[in-house]
Amino acid sequence: MASSGSSAGDVGHGAADILQALKAIQENQARLAAEVESLSQRLDTVVPSTISPTLNGKSPPESNLPTVSSLPQPALATSSKDENSAVRKQEEKAGFNSRIILTHKPIPLNWGAPGPERGPVVVSRASSTIRKRNAHGGSYSIYFALAVASKQLNVNHKPDFTNTEPAVNIGPFPQWSDKEKIVAMDPWGHLAPWMYKDIVQKEDVDIRPTIAITKAHMKLPELEDSVRSGRLVPDGKVCLNEAGELAVTKFAVEPVWYLPGVAERFGIDEAVLRRSLFEHTGGSYPEQLITRGDIKVFLPPIGMPNSRPQNDQSSAYHLLGGLTVYCFGDPAKMSDENVRLSLRIHDECNGSDVFGSDICTCRPYLIFGIEEAVKEAQNGGSGVVIYFRKEGRALGEVTKRGEDRASDYFKRTENIAGVKDMRFQALMPDILHWLGIKKIDRMLSMSNMKHDAIVGQGIPIHERVELPEDLMPADSRVEIDAKITAGYFTTGRRMTEEELQAVRGRMWEE
Numbered sequence: 001m002a003s004s005g006s007s008a009g010d011v012g013h014g015a016a017d018i019l020q021a022l023k024a025i026q027e028n029q030a031r032l033a034a035e036v037e038s039l040s041q042r043l044d045t046v047v048p049s050t051i052s053p054t055l056n057g058k059s060p061p062e063s064n065l066p067t068v069s070s071l072p073q074p075a076l077a078t079s080s081k082d083e084n085s086a087v088r089k090q091e092e093k094a095g096f097n098s099r100i101i102l103t104h105k106p107i108p109l110n111w112g113a114p115g116p117e118r119g120p121v122v123v124s125r126a127s128s129t130i131r132k133r134n135a136h137g138g139s140y141s142i143y144f145a146l147a148v149a150s151k152q153l154n155v156n157h158k159p160d161f162t163n164t165e166p167a168v169n170i171g172p173f174p175q176w177s178d179k180e181k182i183v184a185m186d187p188w189g190h191l192a193p194w195m196y197k198d199i200v201q202k203e204d205v206d207i208r209p210t211i212a213i214t215k216a217h218m219k220l221p222e223l224e225d226s227v228r229s230g231r232l233v234p235d236g237k238v239c240l241n242e243a244g245e246l247a248v249t250k251f252a253v254e255p256v257w258y259l260p261g262v263a264e265r266f267g268i269d270e271a272v273l274r275r276s277l278f279e280h281t282g283g284s285y286p287e288q289l290i291t292r293g294d295i296k297v298f299l300p301p302i303g304m305p306n307s308r309p310q311n312d313q314s315s316a317y318h319l320l321g322g323l324t325v326y327c328f329g330d331p332a333k334m335s336d337e338n339v340r341l342s343l344r345i346h347d348e349c350n351g352s353d354v355f356g357s358d359i360c361t362c363r364p365y366l367i368f369g370i371e372e373a374v375k376e377a378q379n380g381g382s383g384v385v386i387y388f389r390k391e392g393r394a395l396g397e398v399t400k401r402g403e404d405r406a407s408d409y410f411k412r413t414e415n416i417a418g419v420k421d422m423r424f425q426a427l428m429p430d431i432l433h434w435l436g437i438k439k440i441d442r443m444l445s446m447s448n449m450k451h452d453a454i455v456g457q458g459i460p461i462h463e464r465v466e467l468p469e470d471l472m473p474a475d476s477r478v479e480i481d482a483k484i485t486a487g488y489f490t491t492g493r494r495m496t497e498e499e500l501q502a503v504r505g506r507m508w509e510e
């Protein structure tokens, strides 16, 4: 029959298409493999292991640095077998593999399991570990890559964790094994190298902590004023002296994402999340994000502010920072429901927090938060300030640059970035669950987004505390009025659009 004949023809035609497509994929793969091979061979030619550009203070001469297009490929093909194996040996010595190795047998990781049976998060590319990784990415991985490529770091370096154990004990709390409560950090991250000592020693697997707990003294110039003006009284325990020096316990945390949990928190499909991450990291992590659905944990690269690809305003990955908890008083009190807790969640603002620029309320609110937290601790309660590395509402300092009129404050940002804010507070409450916090007596923040995220996670907030008027820098009215009109908490009144128009920042000459 004509119809069956034509359909058979279609099938034949379709099969030929598929075959052709397969062949094209095969060729691409072969080309990619050859490129990788030649690149890794060139590593030793361009930067020989014995010459490290910064270690000896000299750079190799320009002429020794061929560009990709100028490198004659046939030269490598004609090099003798002996030369090739010598190069390979050199690479192996530096911990560099000449082939891209994919994960073979990931070490089991059961997110949400209540103890050591959870399994360690393993991301190291050390040769003894690379085939057993169960996560991908890694904090500061971009700088790590630079250090390895420039031969200043051997990828097989074994960390020595002597005397780096957590300075205080915390938990474990039931929240640690609740898959819905902690999805953006590893609840066992401070214990990993010690908890999985056997795997480290017997299987030679490189396991590293993602949380560090230390004790420190904190000294801020404003706090000396606080003592002088009588707002803070030294007690020798929390506030140590007349200089306003504070005793503090620090918990530094790097992000570890359990992808199914992160997707659920945002109410999106895991595959959509994986694909978006893959595309907006310039096609990075294909193994983790696209081809290996069984690898559920992703460590977003951090520590590269303002480094998003140009013209790409839609991705937030570049600013995924870590966080640090500053706890005043006994850390065990954070999870004690019988004592009061004062808490500030602070999102990084480098310009104000570090350099004291006067166009926003960030540093004044941070100092106020610390002061109130200290007072709570001195009264027998617990005071906590959590500092999130999310510069410029997670859009970066460039995009946030803003406008000197309150009515335009968010509009400017939205015109550039497409959104007002990319801080995504949805993942923020993880740290509260990790600290065992079940309620907040005094929330030292006016942000409605932070408030809603915390309450939405089942942690009630009993009182919200505004930044006192007299602590606001004059020029910061633009920022704070815009935020209040956009929904920030206030006991005062919200301005109308016209009133907002009148709130302007100062010119440089004034």
Ligand SMILES: [Zn+2]
Pocket: 349, 352, 353, 360, 361, 362, 363
């Ligand atoms: Zn600021």
